[in-house]
Amino acid sequence: MATSETSENKAKQTCNELEIQEDFTTDIHPLYSRMSRFTVREELRSRPNRLAAIILGLLNVVFILVITGLSVHIDRVSETHNTLTLNSSRISSQLAHLQSEHSSLTESRKTLQNKLDEDTKKITSLQQNLNTMTKLKNDLSSQNQNLQQEKRKLQSQISNLEDNCGRCLPNWVLMNNTCYYFAVSDAVLRKSWAAGRQECKKNGADLLVINTKEEQEFIVDTLKTLRYNLRFHYTNGFWMGLKDDHTEGTWKWLNGTNMTAGYWMPGEPNDDNAAEDCAAVYPAAHPLRAWNDAPCSYPLKWICEKEVDITPHNPQ
Ligand code: 2F8
Numbered sequence: 183m184a185t186s187e188t189s190e191n192k193a194k195q196t197c198n199e200l201e202i203q204e205d206f207t208t209d210i211h212p213l214y215s216r217m218s219r220f221t222v223r224e225e226l227r228s229r230p231n232r233l234a235a236i237i238l239g240l241l242n243v244v245f246i247l248v249i250t251g252l253s254v255h256i257d258r259v260s261e262t263h264n265t266l267t268l269n270s271s272r273i274s275s276q277l278a279h280l281q282s283e284h285s286s287l288t289e290s291r292k293t294l295q296n297k298l299d300e301d302t303k304k305i306t307s308l309q310q311n312l313n314t315m316t317k318l319k320n321d322l323s324s325q326n327q328n329l330q331q332e333k334r335k336l337q338s339q340i341s342n343l344e345d346n347c348g349r350c351l352p353n354w355v356l357m358n359n360t361c362y363y364f365a366v367s368d369a370v371l372r373k374s375w376a377a378g379r380q381e382c383k384k385n386g387a388d389l390l391v392i393n394t395k396e397e398q399e400f401i402v403d404t405l406k407t408l409r410y411n412l413r414f415h416y417t418n419g420f421w422m423g424l425k426d427d428h429t430e431g432t433w434k435w436l437n438g439t440n441m442t443a444g445y446w447m448p449g450e451p452n453d454d455n456a457a458e459d460c461a462a463v464y465p466a467a468h469p470l471r472a473w474n475d476a477p478c479s480y481p482l483k484w485i486c487e488k489e490v491d492i493t494p495h496n497p498q
């Protein structure tokens with residue numbers, strides 16, 4: 183009996199050895215070979231195999247972790263992609279809206295620009311009209327002034343005619359039986375003292391001789407009335423029949439009398455440049471300070487004077 187058991191054990195051992203030997207002859211990895219579980223367990227029990235199994239296990243864990251991480255990452259990327267797609271479509275829609283608004287605004291801008299151009303043209307045209315109207319107004323104002331001046335002259339002439347009753351020449355002024363001529367018209371050119379006197383003589387008169395203070399006031403007042411808009415200037419004088427050409431400082435009237443009362447402006451007569459021997463009267467503010475001595479050759483206007491005709495006048 184013992185002998186048979188021994189031979190049976192031997193047979194099993196032989197069989198195991200054969201299996202192991204058979205295993206060494208194969209090229210397949212021992213883990214996947216046809217080795218019996220028993221054989222594998224035996225194999226794993228060896229150290230290098232255990233290490234390999236651990237590494238594989240770890241790699242497996244790492245792999246699973248990487249896969250999980252990648253999966254999460256892909257989910258997130260996908261989510262982000264969806265969000266971006268949504269945003270992109272919103273932005274596209276907003277862009278389309280903005281483009282539409284932009285074209286609408288561009289159109290409005292064009293319209294407004296056209297309107298602005300038209301308005302600018304209108305303003306320019308209105309400005310030109312305004313300039314024309316302003317010029318016209320100034321012209322009319324100037325014409326009005328001239329007409330007013332003319333009217334005053336005509337009124338003065340009418341009043342002279344009414345007063346003169348034909349006793350003085352036309353445009354002459356009657357005062358105390360004396361006719362006076364004031365060369366105020368712009369049409370009459372200025373002349374020297376002698377040439378002015380000649381003009382008086384042509385009408386049977388002579389240059390003005392002032393005998394009284396009242397006459398002096400009358401002359402200056404009339405000058406101011408006739409030359410109402412005349413600013414005072416030494417060129418606006420009117421020659422009188424008064425000179426000091428014989429003896430400097432001794433003023434004589436044309437009728438041969440010496441001047442006793444003089445109505446000189448302040449500082450006159452000054453015989454400026456030792457060349458002023460003739461006297462002129464000016465439409466001065468103060469009627470009793472209205473004379474100046476000037477060179478006899480200097481061109482000025484003049485005032486003539488003559489007695490009224492003794493011929494009686496019979497108005498019809
Ligand atoms: O300032 C007074 C002075 O004014 C003029 O000279 C600048 C007069 N000249 C004439 O009238 C030509 C001066 O006579 C007068 O004294």
Ligand code: CA
Nearest residue numbers: 452453474475
């Ligand atoms: Ca003078």
